[in-house]
Amino acid sequence: MTTESYFESIEQVAEELAAAHYIADRALATVLFLAHRLQKPVFLEGEPGVGKTEVGIVMASLFNTQLIRLQCYEGLDASTALYEWNYPKQLLHIRLEEQKKTGKEEIERLIYGEEFLIKRPLLEAILSSNEKAPVLLIDEIDRSDEEFEAFLLEVLSDFQITIPEIGTLKANQKPMVVVTSNRTRDVHDALKRRCLYHWIDYPSFDKEYRIVTTRVPKIEAKLAKQVTHFMQQIRSLDFFKKPGVSETLDWAMALINMQRKYLDEEVVRETLGCILKYQDDIKRFTAEIWADQERRAEYLGTAP
Numbered sequence: 001m002t003t004e005s006y007f008e009s010i011e012q013v014a015e016e017l018a019a020a021h022y023i024a025d026r027a028l029a030t031v032l033f034l035a036h037r038l039q040k041p042v043f044l045e046g047e048p049g050v051g052k053t054e055v056g057i058v059m060a061s062l063f064n065t066q067l068i069r070l071q072c073y074e075g076l077d078a079s080t081a082l083y084e085w086n087y088p089k090q091l092l093h094i095r096l097e098e099q100k101k102t103g104k105e106e107i108e109r110l111i112y113g114e115e116f117l118i119k120r121p122l123l124e125a126i127l128s129s130n131e132k133a134p135v136l137l138i139d140e141i142d143r144s145d146e147e148f149e150a151f152l153l154e155v156l157s158d159f160q161i162t163i164p165e166i167g168t169l170k171a172n173q174k175p176m177v178v179v180t181s182n183r184t185r186d187v188h189d190a191l192k193r194r195c196l197y198h199w200i201d202y203p204s205f206d207k208e209y210r211i212v213t214t215r216v217p218k219i220e221a222k223l224a225k226q227v228t229h230f231m232q233q234i235r236s237l238d239f240f241k242k243p244g245v246s247e248t249l250d251w252a253m254a255l256i257n258m259q260r261k262y263l264d265e266e267v268v269r270e271t272l273g274c275i276l277k278y279q280d281d282i283k284r285f286t287a288e289i290w291a292d293q294e295r296r297a298e299y300l301g302t303a304p
Contacts, residue, residue: 006063007036022051022058023203023211031198032059041156041177043195048182049244050200056137056178063176066134070121072144078151082161083123086116112165122155126171133173141191142181149188156194203245205232211245216252226263227252229301231275237289239281250274263300265290 007013013036014029024032032055035042044052060067070081090111097107119127125136141149155161156177160170179195181187203211209228212219219227231248251274260267269290276282289295 007033009033016062017058018214020058020061021214022054023207023214025207028055028198028200031196035196036176038196039174039176041179041195043179043181043187043192043197044200045181045183045187045197046200047202047242047244049246050202051245052180052200053137053139056135056139056180059176059178060135060137063133063135065132066128067137068121068125068128068134068175069137069139072138072140072142072148074143074145076144076148078148080120081122081148081151082120082155083163084118084120085112086118090116114166117163123161123169125175126159126161126169128175133171134175136175136177138177138179140182141179142184142187146188149191153190153194156191202235202242205229208232208245208248212248212252215249216256218256219252220261223255223260223262224252226301227255230263230268230299233299234275234285237285239276239284240278241276241281243275243277247275247277265296265300268300 007016010026010029010033013033014024014026017024017029017032031042034040042055044055046052056069057067093111093116094107097110102110117123121136125134128134138152141152158170159174160168162168177195179191202208205228208231209224212224212228213221216224227248231243231251235242251271254271254274255263255267258267258271272282272285276285289299
């Protein structure tokens with residue numbers, strides 16, 4: 001089945017995501033269904049660790065197609081994201097052709113072929129669509145510069161690029177595009193207008209409990225409930241970096257490997273680094289919460 005007709009309903013999206021161990025609410029399933037059917041990029045925004053990147057990974061798995069990931073960062077430019085010429089290979093080929101007494105014009109024509117291109121993620125996504133449309137994950141777009149964002153608008157509009165030495169290369173099938181942002185800066189409206197938008201929030205207790213029991217099947221129900229309750233409580237505090245679902249899963253796995261069946265004060269103290277990643281947050285939690293016996297009991301779920 002081609003990706004163009006893979007999803008027949010919103011319910012199918014939710015069911016197949018769940019079968020792939022990704023728990024999604026109906027709103028997200030709807031956005032993914034429409035993005036798939038309308039062949040539009042989906043723009044996922046939310047706090048770090050809530051599962052935005054995982055959406056692209058899971059969609060590629062469901063479509064049984066290639067995942068092409070462009071990790072954004074400050075200073076990312078078009079050549080790094082699109083293509084570069086393989087200069088060492090070109091030089092070697094020039095020397096070989098010169099030994100054959102090949103003319104300069106013919107050498108120039110030969111060395112500017114597709115075989116001398118180093119394909120970066122965006123060009124790879126365009127050329128890979130000749131066989132089967134890939135999933136293009138543009139991760140953390142907010143970390144890139146506004147200049148790169150403007151360049152990306154052109155690519156997402158037509159999914160074609162012009163290489164002066166070769167000509168215009170166009171995708172035969174539009175890749176499914178998942179763009180993520182941690183909202184460290186505002187992304188320009190022009191980019192958002194080209195996408196279907198969805199905000200992924202921290203999950204409710206029921207949803208997070210389901211995520212934990214799905215992704216960590218060996219965990220016992222009591223410990224899963226304690227871990228989920230603890231994480232729901234800790235996110236109510238004004239930390240520099242609130243823990244996301246990824247930290248919940250890391251913590252649950254750590255507790256399983258420590259052969260713990262329930263939470264207590266000792267194990268929380270020992271594994272706090274699985275949850276909080278800044279020393280100031282750890283100090284604040286220890287001073288404001290863990291020093292208070294009643295609040296400790298509340299977080300552990302043992303309060304009367």
